[in-house]
Amino acid sequence: MAALDDPLRRHIGDRSAKALAGALGLRTVGELLRHYPRRYVERGELTDLATLAVGEDVTVLAEVQSVLHRKNQSGRPGFRLEVTIGDGRGTLLLTFFNQAWRQRDLVKGRRALFAGKVSVFNGKRQLAHPDYELLDGLDDPATVAAGFIGALLPVYPVSGKLRSWTVHRCVRILLDTLDDLDDPLPAAVRARHSLPDLRAALIGIHRPATRADAGRAKLRLKWDEAFALQATLAQRRAAAGRLPATPRPGRADGLLAAFDARLPFALTGGQREVGELLAREIAADHPMHRLLQGEVGSGKTVVALRAMLAVVDAGGQAALLAPTEVLATQHLRSLRNLLGPLGCAGELGAADVATRVALITGSLGAAVRRQALADATAGQAGIVVGTHALLEEGVGFADLGLVVIDEQHRFGVEQRDALRAKGDRPPHVLVMTATPIPRTVAMTVYGDLETSTLTELPAGRATTQTYVVAQSRRRWMDGVWRRVRDEVAAGHQAFVVCPRIGDAAADEDATAAGEDADLDPPANGDATDGDPPARPPAAAVLEQLPRLMDGPLTGLRVAGLHGRLSAEDKDAVMRRFAAGEIDVLVATTVIEVGVDVPNATVMVVLDADRFGISQLHQLRGRVGRGSAAAWCLLVADAGETTPGWERLQAVAATTDGFELARADLGQRREGDVLGAAQSGRRSHVRLLSLLRDEDLIRSARDEASAVVAVDPDLTAHPALAAAIANMLDEDRAEYLEKA
Numbered sequence: 179m180a181a182l183d184d185p186l187r188r189h190i191g192d193r194s195a196k197a198l199a200g201a202l203g204l205r206t207v208g209e210l211l212r213h214y215p216r217r218y219v220e221r222g223e224l225t226d227l228a229t230l231a232v233g234e235d236v237t238v239l240a241e242v243q244s245v246l247h248r249k250n251q252s253g254r255p256g257f258r259l260e261v262t263i264g265d266g267r268g269t270l271l272l273t274f275f276n277q278a279w280r281q282r283d284l285v286k287g288r289r290a291l292f293a294g295k296v297s298v299f300n301g302k303r304q305l306a307h308p309d310y311e312l313l314d315g316l317d318d319p320a321t322v323a324a325g326f327i328g329a330l331l332p333v334y335p336v337s338g339k340l341r342s343w344t345v346h347r348c349v350r351i352l353l354d355t356l357d358d359l360d361d362p363l364p365a366a367v368r369a370r371h372s373l374p375d376l377r378a379a380l381i382g383i384h385r386p387a388t389r390a391d392a393g394r395a396k397l398r399l400k401w402d403e404a405f406a407l408q409a410t411l412a413q414r415r416a417a418a419g420r421l422p423a424t425p426r427p428g429r430a431d432g433l434l435a436a437f438d439a440r441l442p443f444a445l446t447g448g449q450r451e452v453g454e455l456l457a458r459e460i461a462a463d464h465p466m467h468r469l470l471q472g473e474v475g476s477g478k479t480v481v482a483l484r485a486m487l488a489v490v491d492a493g494g495q496a497a498l499l500a501p502t503e504v505l506a507t508q509h510l511r512s513l514r515n516l517l518g519p520l521g522c523a524g525e526l527g528a529a530d531v532a533t534r535v536a537l538i539t540g541s542l543g544a545a546v547r548r549q550a551l552a553d554a555t556a557g558q559a560g561i562v563v564g565t566h567a568l569l570e571e572g573v574g575f576a577d578l579g580l581v582v583i584d585e586q587h588r589f590g591v592e593q594r595d596a597l598r599a600k601g602d603r604p605p606h607v608l609v610m611t612a613t614p615i616p617r618t619v620a621m622t623v624y625g626d627l628e629t630s631t632l633t634e635l636p637a638g639r640a641t642t643q644t645y646v647v648a649q650s651r652r653r654w655m656d657g658v659w660r661r662v663r664d665e666v667a668a669g670h671q672a673f674v675v676c677p678r679i680g681d682a683a684a685d686e687d688a689t690a691a692g693e694d695a696d697l698d699p700p701a702n703g704d705a706t707d708g709d710p711p712a713r714p715p716a717a718a719v720l721e722q723l724p725r726l727m728d729g730p731l732t733g734l735r736v737a738g739l740h741g742r743l744s745a746e747d748k749d750a751v752m753r754r755f756a757a758g759e760i761d762v763l764v765a766t767t768v769i770e771v772g773v774d775v776p777n778a779t780v781m782v783v784l785d786a787d788r789f790g791i792s793q794l795h796q797l798r799g800r801v802g803r804g805s806a807a808a809w810c811l812l813v814a815d816a817g818e819t820t821p822g823w824e825r826l827q828a829v830a831a832t833t834d835g836f837e838l839a840r841a842d843l844g845q846r847r848e849g850d851v852l853g854a855a856q857s858g859r860r861s862h863v864r865l866l867s868l869l870r871d872e873d874l875i876r877s878a879r880d881e882a883s884a885v886v887a888v889d890p891d892l893t894a895h896p897a898l899a900a901a902i903a904n905m906l907d908e909d910r911a912e913y914l915e916k917a
C-alpha cells in the first residue's frame with residue numbers, strides 16, 4: 179500500500195520515478211498526487227486541430243485517417259512513414275523516418291493521444307516523430323469494466339521527454355494502492371462546506387467520471403491550499419500576539435502634541451481614525467503588526483510620522499525603511515520639512531522637545547555614515563530613515579520601538595524579520611503599501627498583518643485627467659508638448675517618464691539592481707502582452723533629453739534623473755526640482771514611488787504600454803498632489819486592440835486604485851504575486867486563484883483562525899500540521915534556490 183510520503187520508486191519502478199523527478203521534481207507519492215491535470219479531453223471528442231500553433235508542444239486526441247509509406251526524395255536512402263490524423267475537420271501530418279514498424283500501431287481508424295512539437299513541412303503543419311499512446315491500450319479491461327474510467331482523459335502538465343500518459347499511468351497505480359489518508363482539512367470544516375474527503379478528491383481530480391466530479395474535487399483541493407496558508411498565517415499572528423513589546427503610551431505635552439499644533443492642514447477623518455488606532459496599538463504590551471494601505475496621495479506619510487513621534491515621546495526610536503535611495507532621501511527631506519524646529523535637536527533654534535532625523539543609506543560618505551550610525555546607536559536620532567542598508571549588521575539602535583516600512587512591495591518577510599530583530603524586544607511594525615491591494619492579496623501575501631485603509635484624499639485636491647495618445651499622430655504629440663509648455667508657463671512643473679536609461683550597460687544594471695524594475699510586468703512589456711519580441715527599443719532618458727531640449731521643450735529648464743546617477747547627483751536634481759529650479763524632469767521610474775512635488779501638474783509617459791497597470795497608477799500619483807488640475811498623458815504606438823493599449827485605456831478610465839489593482843492582478847500569474855517559484859512547479863498554490871477565489875479564501879481564513887485559536891500548535895490536527903510543515907519546507911527550498 180502507498181502512503182503519501184513514500185518515495186515514488188517504491189511503487190512505480192525506477193525508470194518512471196527518475197523521469198518524474200527529472201522532468202517535474204516529483205519525488206514522493208504525495209507530490210505526484212498533487213500534480214493535477216491541466217485539463218481533460220473527452221474520449222468521444224477529438225481535439226480541434228485547427229487551433230494548434232506552430233512551435234507549440236501539444237497533446238492531441240485524434241484518429242488515424244491514412245498511412246503512406248514512401249521512399250525518401252532526392253536520393254536520400256531510407257523510407258518515410260507519413261500518417262495523417264484528423265479530428266473530422268482539420269488534419270495534421272505525422273512523419274517518421276525509417277520506422278516502418280509503426281504501421282502496426284497506426285492503422286486507419288485507430289484513436290490515440292499524440293504528443294510533440296508542431297512544425298511546418300512542405301507548407302503543412304506536422305509533428306515529426308511524435309510520441310503516441312493508443313487509446314485502446316490505455317485501459318485494462320478490468321478497469322473499464324469497473325466503470326472507473328469514464329469519458330474524461332486527464333492531460334497533465336509535463337516537460338522534456340516526459341509524456342502526459344506516463345504521468346497518468348503512474349497516478350493510476352498509486353490511486354489503486356493508496357493507504358488510508360489523514361485528512362488535513364478537519365471533518366467539521368468539510369461538513370460545513372460540503373467538501374469531499376481527501377481520498378475522494380484525489381480520485382475525483384485524477385479520474386473523474388464527469389466534469390462535475392472534477393469540479394467538486396478541484397474545489398476541495400483549493401481549500402487545502404487556502405486552509406494551510408491561512409492556518410500558518412493565523413499561527414504567525416497568534417505567535418506575534420504573544421510576544422512582549424515595550425508599550426509606548428502617548429503624552430499630552432510631547433513632540434507629537436507640538437507637531438500637531440504646527441501642522442499646516444487639518445487631518446482627514448481617516449488619518450485621525452487610523453492615528454488613534456495606531457496610538458492604541460503601540461501603547462499595548464504586544465507588538466503592533468499593521469498594514470496601512472491607501473490611495474496614492476492619501477497622506478500615509480503623516481500618519482506614520484505621527485506614530486513615530488509618539489514612540490519618541492515614550493523614549494524610543496523609530497526607523498523608516500524605503501525601497502530606494504531617492505525615496506529615502508526624499509523622506510528625510512519631507513520629514514525635516516514637516517518637523518521644522520522639532521526635527522533639529524542640538525542645532526540652533528531647535529524646540530525643547532525636538533529630536534533628530536538621521537539618514538542611513540549605502541552610499542553615504544564614511545564620516546557622515548559614522549555620525550549617523552553613532553546617532554542611531556546612542557539614541558540621539560529619534561527617527562532613522564534608510565534603505566535596506568538599515569538591515570545590515572553594524573546598524574544598531576538604543577531603543578528601537580517602531581519600524582515603518584514604506585512601499586512594502588519590495589520588502590519580503592525575511593527583511594521585515596531582520597529589522598524586527600534589531601530591538602531588544604520586538605518593535606511595533608507598520609507596513610505601508612504604495613498602491614491599494616485587492617482583499618485577497620491582503621489576506622494572503624500580507625496575511626500576518628492586520629489591515630487599515632485610508633480611503634479619502636485630503637480636501638481640495640484637484641483631479642488628474644488621463645489621456646492615451648497615439649505616438650504616430652503628429653498633431654496629438656504636438657498637443658502633448660504644448661500642454662507641458664503651457665503648464666510651465668503657468669508656473670507649474672512636469673515629468674517625462676521613459677522606460678529606459680539609454681545606454682545598454684545602464685539598462686542592464688538598472689534591471690538587475692531592481693532600481694528601475696518592479697514586480698510589475700517588465701518594462702519591455704513582452705512578458706505580458708505577447709507582442710512580437712522584436713520591438714524597437716523603448717524611449718530612453720539619455721536619448722530624449724537632447725531631443726526634447728533642442729525640439730519641443732527648447733527654452734525650458736530640463737534635467738534628467740535615473741538610477742545610474744550617483745546618490746549625490748540624484749539628490750541634487752531632486753532638490754532643484756522640488757525647489758522649482760527645474761521645469762521638466764526627464765526620468766526613469768526612479769520617481770515611481772513617493773516623490774512628492776505638489777507643483778508638478780503634468781506627466782508624460784513615453785512608451786507607456788511598456789509599463790504595468792500598478793506602475794502607471796503609481797507614476798500618475800506623482801502629479802495632482804496640489805490644488806491645481808493635473809494631466810497624465812500616456813503615449814504609446816501600440817495598435818489599438820493590443821493588450822498593452824487596453825491596459826492604458828484601463829488606467830485612463832479610472833483613478834480608483836482598488837479597481838486597477840484588481841485589473842493588474844488579472845494580468846499576473848498567481849505564483850508571482852505570492853512570491854512562489856517562477857516555474858510554479860513546486861509552488862503550494864496550484865489551483866487557488868487570488869482573482870476568482872475571494873470568497874473561498876475568506877471562508878478558509880475564518881475557519882483556520884478558529885482552529886488555531888483553540889489549538890495554536892495544531893496538536894489535535896497532525897495532518898494539517900504536516901501539510902503546513904511541508905509547505906514551509908517548499909518555501910524555504912525555493913527561497914534558498916533563489917538566493
Ligand code: ADP
Pocket residue numbers: 443444445446449472473474475476477478479480636637772774776803
Ligand atoms: P501617500 O499616501 O501617497 O504616501 P503622502 O503622505 O506623500 O501620500 O501625502 C501626499 C501629500 O499630501 C503630501 O504633500 C502631504 O503633505 C499632503 N497631505 C497629507 N495629509 C494632508 C491633509 N490632511 N490635508 C492636506 N494635505 C495633506
Ligand code: MG
Pocket residue numbers: 478479772
Ligand atoms: Mg508615500
